[in-house]
Amino acid sequence: MSRIAYVSTYPPRRCGIATFTEHVFTNVSAAGKRGNRDPIIVLYNENDDRNVYENNPRFWPLPMQDRSAYVKMAKRVNRSDISVVVLQHEFGIFGGEAGEYIVDFVRALNKPLVTTFHTIFSDPKPPYRQVQQEIADLSDAIVVMNRKAVSYLVRAYNLPENKIIYIPHGSPKPRDNERVQLRRQLGFEGRKVLLTFGLLNRGKGIESLISALPEVVREVPETLYIIAGQTHPEVKKREGESYREELQNMIRQLGLEENVRMIDRYFNEEELVSYLTACDLYVTPYPGLQQITSGTLAYAVGIGRPILSTPYEHAQDLLKGCEELLLPYGDIKAWEQRLKELLMDDNALHQWENRIRQIGKATHWPTVGMQYLKLFAKIGEMDLDEKGVKEPNESVVKHVAPTKY
Numbered sequence: 001m002s003r004i005a006y007v008s009t010y011p012p013r014r015c016g017i018a019t020f021t022e023h024v025f026t027n028v029s030a031a032g033k034r035g036n037r038d039p040i041i042v043l044y045n046e047n048d049d050r051n052v053y054e055n056n057p058r059f060w061p062l063p064m065q066d067r068s069a070y071v072k073m074a075k076r077v078n079r080s081d082i083s084v085v086v087l088q089h090e091f092g093i094f095g096g097e098a099g100e101y102i103v104d105f106v107r108a109l110n111k112p113l114v115t116t117f118h119t120i121f122s123d124p125k126p127p128y129r130q131v132q133q134e135i136a137d138l139s140d141a142i143v144v145m146n147r148k149a150v151s152y153l154v155r156a157y158n159l160p161e162n163k164i165i166y167i168p169h170g171s172p173k174p175r176d177n178e179r180v181q182l183r184r185q186l187g188f189e190g191r192k193v194l195l196t197f198g199l200l201n202r203g204k205g206i207e208s209l210i211s212a213l214p215e216v217v218r219e220v221p222e223t224l225y226i227i228a229g230q231t232h233p234e235v236k237k238r239e240g241e242s243y244r245e246e247l248q249n250m251i252r253q254l255g256l257e258e259n260v261r262m263i264d265r266y267f268n269e270e271e272l273v274s275y276l277t278a279c280d281l282y283v284t285p286y287p288g289l290q291q292i293t294s295g296t297l298a299y300a301v302g303i304g305r306p307i308l309s310t311p312y313e314h315a316q317d318l319l320k321g322c323e324e325l326l327l328p329y330g331d332i333k334a335w336e337q338r339l340k341e342l343l344m345d346d347n348a349l350h351q352w353e354n355r356i357r358q359i360g361k362a363t364h365w366p367t368v369g370m371q372y373l374k375l376f377a378k379i380g381e382m383d384l385d386e387k388g389v390k391e392p393n394e395s396v397v398k399h400v401a402p403t404k405y
Contacts, residue, residue, distance in 0.1 A: 002083035002382045004028070007041040007105075009093050011059070012048035016295050017088050017118060019269060023170050024086070027369025028376065039082075041073060043093055065095040067104065074108035084380030086372075087115040089135060091128060098127040106138045112379045116143040120292045122152050133157050140379050143372075145169040145293045146317045152292075165375060168318075169293060170368035171302020171360060175277045182278040191224040192343045195279035197272060197296050199232035200264075202243055205285040205310065205329055210250055210260065212335040217259050220343045225256075225283075228263045228275060272296070276303045280349060281342060284309040287329045302364055304357035306349050308338060322355060 008021035021040070029035065042053050043064045053059035062073050077085060087102070095101040106113065115135055124132060136142060136157045142164045144150060150164045175182075183189055196206060206227055217223050231241055244264065251260045267275070276282060282300035284307070291312040300307055301318055309315040311326040319325055327334045342349055361367075376382065 002380065003081055004034075004038040004084055004086060004376050004380070005041055005060075005077055005080075005082045005111075006038065006086045006088070007043070007062075007102075008088040009043050010040060011052050012042065012044050012050065013093075014266070015093075017090050017093055020118075020169075020295070021088050023365050024369065024372055027170070027365045028373045031366065031370045031373045032377075041077075064093065064101070067095060067101050070095075070101050070105040071108045074105045078108075078110050082111050083382050084112045084114060084376050085109060086376065087113060087135075087139075088118065089115050089132075090118045091131070098131045100127070100131050103131060103134050106135055109138075112140045112381075113138065114141045114143065114376060114379050115139040116145075117149070117153075118145075118293055120144065120146070120149045120152055121156070122290065124156050129156070139163075141165055141375060143167050143375070145298075146314050148313055148317050149292055167368060167371045167375070168363045169295060169298035170365040171299045171363045172273050173302065173364045174304045174357065174360075175273070178274075179277055182274050186275065186278050188224065188278050191222050192220055192281075193279045194223065194225040194281050194283050194339075195228065195275055196226070196283050196285070197228045197267070197275065199229055199235075200227070200244055201232040201235045203286065203288050205287045206247060207250060208287075208330050208332065209283060209285045209335065210247065210254065210256065212332050212339060213256055213259060214254050215336040216339045216343065217256065219340050221259075223259050223339075223343060225260045226263065226275065226279065227260065228267060228272075230264060230266055272299065273303065276300055276305055279305060281305070281339075282307045284312075284315065285329065285335070286310050286312050288312060289329070298363060301356055302360040304353055304360050306342065306352040306356060308335075308342065318359065319356075322352070322359075325352070 006021055006025055008017055009015055010018035010021040025038065025040065029038065036058055039058055039060050041060045041062050043062050044050065045064050053061065060073065060076065063069050091099040093099065121128065136153065136159055142153065144164060144166055145168060147166050150161060150166060153159050153164055154161050196204065198204065213223065213225060231244055235243065244262065248262065251257060276299055282305045284294065284297055289310065289312045291314055294314045297314055297318060307319065307325055309326055310329040315326060327338055
């Protein structure tokens with residue numbers, strides 16, 4: 001029986017790529033009634049907990065810093081009954097400069113390859129250009145999670161457009177029946193809650209939103225801004241908690257201690273979904289407009305929360321038709337005005353919620369899993385028995401896997 005092999009950091013790593021892979025694997029397996037027969041090629045380093053996959057034949061360990069292991073793994077795949085290999089590509093999860101070791105694996109592979117690019121540059125520079133160019137050339141299909149990325153790849157790497165497939169970043173479905181209870185549990189009752197989630201770093205633009213809050217709080221004193229997540233580990237190595245401390249000083253200086261809550265800890269995915277479900281407005285004031293994919297934005301859209309954001313690449317694509325929700329970075333007056341308008345008008349928030357939900361329907365994981373299954377079957381020339389395919393069921397999977405975005 002033909003199998004699908006996934007190359008990723010799942011299961012040992014607490015990262016967005018690992019969680020994304022688990023969702024794709026779980027929902028493809030559910031859609032195709034595949035059980036647990038498909039192997040996962042697990043990238044790991046010496047700091048990862050190997051107990052989660054060792055002695056389990058479904059997981060094939062690949063040490064990320066051992067260059068020779070990449071070719072050995074490709075040869076193992078070539079000898080197997082694998083019909084298609086699914087590569088989750090992010091430069092930082094592979095060994096070598098710009099993750100170049102994975103190119104050795106791709107070169108040695110003689111099985112059909114589907115690659116999902118999680119980072120795409122509009123104008124790629126060395127050394128990233130050479131690495132991504134070769135992977136793109138040797139892949140049988142490339143998946144992108146942003147429609148804008150199609151033209152970027154075609155232009156940068158001279159690829160045929162029909163080789164690139166858009167499949168949205170998956171998301172959970174809304175959990176309306178839990179919202180009142182979650183708001184009570186999280187202490188959100190009687191508050192208008194803004195939420196920013198993710199690994200804390202200067203690229204989040206949080207200081208610009210805090211700057212807009214004093215004027216908002218004057219009109220909407222029940223405003224509560226939740227900044228959830230740990231400091232990015234690489235940032236912490238370089239500068240410790242200096243950014244968090246700057247934000248905390250700013251909050252004190254502006255007298256916002258009752259209106260801003262910073263939660264410095266790890267959130268698993270179940271908690272992230274709970275906070276998104278309970279908030280009134282999800283905000284991403286990012287200064288970097290080139291961000292091609294945002295997992296948390298995708299989740300907020302899938303769950304159907306109103307959103308206010310800067311117009312970075314993924315926000316422009318995912319919120320097409322909702323341009324009123326996109327504001328320039330650093331335009332404090334524009335953010336003040338729009339925040340007040342939304343937080344003071346429950347009817348407007350409800351209308352935006354309904355519009356966002358219509359967009360989010362196409363991103364729910366069971367639907368996305370079905371799209372991936374059909375792509376893998378086509379590329380791997382697998383016999384997809386339509387009678388055996390389970391049509392998307394929104395209640396099929398409840399995820400509690402760890403994640404960081």
